[in-house]
Amino acid sequence: MNIDQSKPLLETRGLTKRFGAFVANHAIDLVVYAGEVHAILGENGAGKSTLMKSLYGFHQPSAGEIWLKGQPVTIPSPETGRQLGIGMVFQNFTLIPAMTALENIALFLPDMRGRLNYAAIEKRVQALSERYGLPLDLRRRVGALAIGERQRLEILKVLLSDARILIFDEPTSVLAPQEVEGFFQVIQRLKADGYAILFITHKLPEVMAIADRITVLRHGAVAGLLLRAEATPAGIIRLMLGKTPPQPTERKVHAPEIDQPNHSARTARAELRGVTVLPQGGGVQLTAINLQLFGGEIVGVAGVSGNGQREIGDALLGLLPLAQGERWIAGQEASFWSPARIRTSGVACIPEDVLQMGAIRGMTVAENMILGEQARYGMVGGAVMNWPRVQIAAERALSQVFAAKSPRLDALVETLSGGNLQRVVVAREVGRQPKVLLAYYPARGLDVANAEAMRQLLLRCQSEGAGILFFSEDMEELFALSDRLLVLYHGRIVGNLSRSEFDVHRVGHLMTGGQSS
Amino acid sequence: MTTEQRVLLPNNVEDIFTVVFVPVIRTIAMLLFALIAFGLVLLLFGKNPLQAYSDIFRNTLGSRYAFSEVLVKLIPLLLCALAVLLPARLGLVNVGGEGQIYLGAWLATWGALSFGDLPRPLALTAVLVLGFVGGGLWAAIPAFLRARGWLNEVISTLLLNYVAIQFINYFIFGAWRDPESANFPQTVKFADSYRLPQFSDTRVHLGLLLGLLAALLIFLVLRYTRWGYAMRAIGGNPEAALRHGFPITRYLILSMVIAGGLAGLAGVGEVMAIQGRLRPAFSPGYGYVGFLISWLAGHSPMGAVGMAFLLAIIALGGDTLQITQNVPFSTVNILMALILFVVLGDFFRSKKV
Numbered sequence: 036m037n038i039d040q041s042k043p044l045l046e047t048r049g050l051t052k053r054f055g056a057f058v059a060n061h062a063i064d065l066v067v068y069a070g071e072v073h074a075i076l077g078e079n080g081a082g083k084s085t086l087m088k089s090l091y092g093f094h095q096p097s098a099g100e101i102w103l104k105g106q107p108v109t110i111p112s113p114e115t116g117r118q119l120g121i122g123m124v125f126q127n128f129t130l131i132p133a134m135t136a137l138e139n140i141a142l143f144l145p146d147m148r149g150r151l152n153y154a155a156i157e158k159r160v161q162a163l164s165e166r167y168g169l170p171l172d173l174r175r176r177v178g179a180l181a182i183g184e185r186q187r188l189e190i191l192k193v194l195l196s197d198a199r200i201l202i203f204d205e206p207t208s209v210l211a212p213q214e215v216e217g218f219f220q221v222i223q224r225l226k227a228d229g230y231a232i233l234f235i236t237h238k239l240p241e242v243m244a245i246a247d248r249i250t251v252l253r254h255g256a257v258a259g260l261l262l263r264a265e266a267t268p269a270g271i272i273r274l275m276l277g278k279t280p281p282q283p284t285e286r287k288v289h290a291p292e293i294d295q296p297n298h299s300a301r302t303a304r305a306e307l308r309g310v311t312v313l314p315q316g317g318g319v320q321l322t323a324i325n326l327q328l329f330g331g332e333i334v335g336v337a338g339v340s341g342n343g344q345r346e347i348g349d350a351l352l353g354l355l356p357l358a359q360g361e362r363w364i365a366g367q368e369a370s371f372w373s374p375a376r377i378r379t380s381g382v383a384c385i386p387e388d389v390l391q392m393g394a395i396r397g398m399t400v401a402e403n404m405i406l407g408e409q410a411r412y413g414m415v416g417g418a419v420m421n422w423p424r425v426q427i428a429a430e431r432a433l434s435q436v437f438a439a440k441s442p443r444l445d446a447l448v449e450t451l452s453g454g455n456l457q458r459v460v461v462a463r464e465v466g467r468q469p470k471v472l473l474a475y476y477p478a479r480g481l482d483v484a485n486a487e488a489m490r491q492l493l494l495r496c497q498s499e500g501a502g503i504l505f506f507s508e509d510m511e512e513l514f515a516l517s518d519r520l521l522v523l524y525h526g527r528i529v530g531n532l533s534r535s536e537f538d539v540h541r542v543g544h545l546m547t548g549g550q551s552s
Numbered sequence: 553m554t555t556e557q558r559v560l561l562p563n564n565v566e567d568i569f570t571v572v573f574v575p576v577i578r579t580i581a582m583l584l585f586a587l588i589a590f591g592l593v594l595l596l597f598g599k600n601p602l603q604a605y606s607d608i609f610r611n612t613l614g615s616r617y618a619f620s621e622v623l624v625k626l627i628p629l630l631l632c633a634l635a636v637l638l639p640a641r642l643g644l645v646n647v648g649g650e651g652q653i654y655l656g657a658w659l660a661t662w663g664a665l666s667f668g669d670l671p672r673p674l675a676l677t678a679v680l681v682l683g684f685v686g687g688g689l690w691a692a693i694p695a696f697l698r699a700r701g702w703l704n705e706v707i708s709t710l711l712l713n714y715v716a717i718q719f720i721n722y723f724i725f726g727a728w729r730d731p732e733s734a735n736f737p738q739t740v741k742f743a744d745s746y747r748l749p750q751f752s753d754t755r756v757h758l759g760l761l762l763g764l765l766a767a768l769l770i771f772l773v774l775r776y777t778r779w780g781y782a783m784r785a786i787g788g789n790p791e792a793a794l795r796h797g798f799p800i801t802r803y804l805i806l807s808m809v810i811a812g813g814l815a816g817l818a819g820v821g822e823v824m825a826i827q828g829r830l831r832p833a834f835s836p837g838y839g840y841v842g843f844l845i846s847w848l849a850g851h852s853p854m855g856a857v858g859m860a861f862l863l864a865i866i867a868l869g870g871d872t873l874q875i876t877q878n879v880p881f882s883t884v885n886i887l888m889a890l891i892l893f894v895v896l897g898d899f900f901r902s903k904k905v
Contacts, residue, residue, distance in 0.1 A: 406785065
């Protein structure tokens with residue numbers, strides 16, 4: 036390691052970033068030297084991306100300072116960040132598919148002129164490409180390039196803009212396993228030439244393979260700084276997930292205990308049998324998913340987000356075609372049922388993004404409360420909506436969830452706060468007394484008291500007999516509520532644990548790609 | 553109105569003032585701007601704008617006959633506006649009103665030419681149904697392509713307009729050509745039983761009632777029925793609608809077919825009531841003006857009636873200017889373009905109409 040410990044290239048001092056009342060980054064001290072690979076590790080929502088966005092000028096810190104080569108700097112925009120030598124390597128989003136690789140690079144040059152000298156640019160790119168082992172056909176259209184090639188193009192783009200600090204955000208998530216090796220060699224060469232590399236990830240094996248130093252973030256703050264030599268996977272997981280093992284005794288309402296071995300004798304409320312779903316538009320492929328959900332149980336789903344959580348729900352809701360396998364609802368094969376039929380047979384869903392997936396902008400709260408159930412509020416032969424009845428039903432459902440003050444029924448949903456909107460959607464879905472409830476991060480965006488109320492609500496649903504598939508990234512919440520726990524990794528179920536097997540390290544190990552021991 | 557403004561306002565204040573007065577005042581201001589700018593254009597031509605506007609007034613609202621002519625113009629404009637409005641509520645952009653007019657007229661003409669002299673009620677029903685079906689089927693093509701996710705409807709509806717015009721020309725210049733009118737490519741005159749009923753001594757015809765009825769019906773359906781609720785849900789957030797089991801494909805296709813049918817009725821009106829025979833290029837762009845009207849009205853059915861009335865006055869005003877001020881008819885396109893300009897400017901400012 037040729038780290039020049041005497042002079043940090045980049046440094047943050049007490050960097051804090053708030054969004055309203057939410058603190059995304061709290062007093063982060065980070066020191067990055069030239070010629071090191073510095074991994075930033077943390078669960079989703081730990082504040083990694085926010086921190087990086089502050090560094091390259093996308094966000095403005097609420098407090099604290101950024102120091103560059105021993106000087107305090109402000110980075111008001113990504114352009115300034117680039118001028119200061121801080122480059123962000125994006126995965127997909129900044130390339131223009133209709134243009135060639137060379138044209139894409141030329142567009143990004145800091146010294147772009149009115150008339151482009153492509154030959155000169157090509158020469159410069161080729162020199163870099165050979166030096167760092169980034170082979171690329173510059174004349175091809177980006178649309179025709181594979182993902183790995185696009186990533187090389189992104190790296191070349193950033194290198195050509197004279198960046199000295201390179202930020203990689205989950206760079207290996209888009210690469211096939213055999214490509215990762217080549218990518219690491221590129222990183223090694225860049226490091227040898229004195230580039231400082233910030234490497235954001237939540238994959239432990241990669242961190243152990245490539246990083247010199249590791250900063251672990253948890254809940255927006257630095258949980259620890261480790262040298263690779265002294266780091267162990269177990270130690271890192273402990274930092275990522277918190278030191279105190281969660282208390283599985285927090286359940287205040289106990290469901291009737293379900294005897295696991297007897298499951299086979301009962302009919303599952305919802306079931307996926309050997310389901311494979313092909314990836315759709317940036318989604319994840321589900322492979323050989325076997326999942327059974329019985330009445331009166333809460334099945335927790337653990338996993339880093341983007342590992343198939345959304346796809347499992349969509350497969351159950353009939354929104355994705357099954358490439359293989361079968362879907363069963365209440366003892367009937369439902370592989371070809373429409374989403375409407377699945378919903379009306381008692382499947383409800385609290386989606387991960389309530390405004391985008393669960394509410395109609397431009398409609399009132401009352402109108403949103405009957406979404407998908409409009410057929411039940413007809414009069415005059417079902418054609419004309421009975422709005423007064425909608426009003427009464429909406430009011431009743433809302434009062435179940437809003438202990439104190441519920442939002443006005445005639446308020447447009449887009450005017451509600453995030454928490455209130457969340458509760459409106461929860462009230463709607465729970466109010467339908469579902470047989471199966473898919474609950475995505477139901478306590479997200481709620482304050483502590485309301486989050487606890489939300490958990491109690493789930494337990495109430497369970498005690499009333501609903502089968503609940505509970506998606507969460509909060510390990511404590513998962514352990515507290517779940518009867519069983521499924522662990523998702525890369526679209527596969529890699530763990531199916533009963534309550535006695537709940538263990539934070541084991542789950543953390545499984546969800547970051549470790550093998551089941 | 554921007555979302556920020558909406559958030560700041562308590563819900564009860566929003567009612568009368570912001571919903572009624574602000575849009576009305578803004579609309580008037582936009583139209584005034586367009587009129588003044590157009591006045592400058594007339595000045596450039598060496599014409600007197602005030603004289604021009606007073607001529608327009610005299611020939612549109614100044615007499616009973618003039619007013620009836622405004623209504624005659626209003627009929628196709630209103631129907632075409634509704635043909636844009638209904639799909640727009642689902643998030644679809646139907647630029648194909650023009651082609652749908654022609655195909656409606658084409659199928660109605662086919663009926664009138666092939667069925668011969670039918671009893672009047674039967675003849676009228678036949679051409680109205682055929683006109684609706686013709687426009688509807690023409691619109692079904694882009695609707696289907698869009699529902700399958702194969703082709704964006706903006707492109708397909710627009711391009712099919714040109715196909716439609718050539719398609720009916722093929723018949724007018726060919727099999728259907730009236731041998732007795734050697735110099736004018738056109739069909740023979742339809743039997744009298746196909747003529748749409750007209751009001752007293754004016755050219756205002758049954759289409760006016762159909763248009764107003766359609767506007768009222770669309771208004772009621774959107775506001776009070778289950779289907780209207782579904783349409784608003786799909787238009788408001790297709791993803792959430794899909795996730796809650798709304799049959800989006802069915803609604804997309806159905807709304808486009810009905811829209812095409814309404815434009816087709818506009819074609820029937822022009823051919824069966826005004827012209828009495830099928831001629832090439834009988835529509836001076838009603839489909840496109842209808843598009844303008846629907847956007848001007850914020851896709852509100854009742855607003856479309858008002859806007860169609862206004863645009864009918866402007867279109868008729870163009871005819872007037874041509875005669876009294878001796879400027880080319882296309883001059884009035886400048887006025888329409890100016891209006892479109894201010895409306896679109898407003899649209900892009902607020903991102904929500």
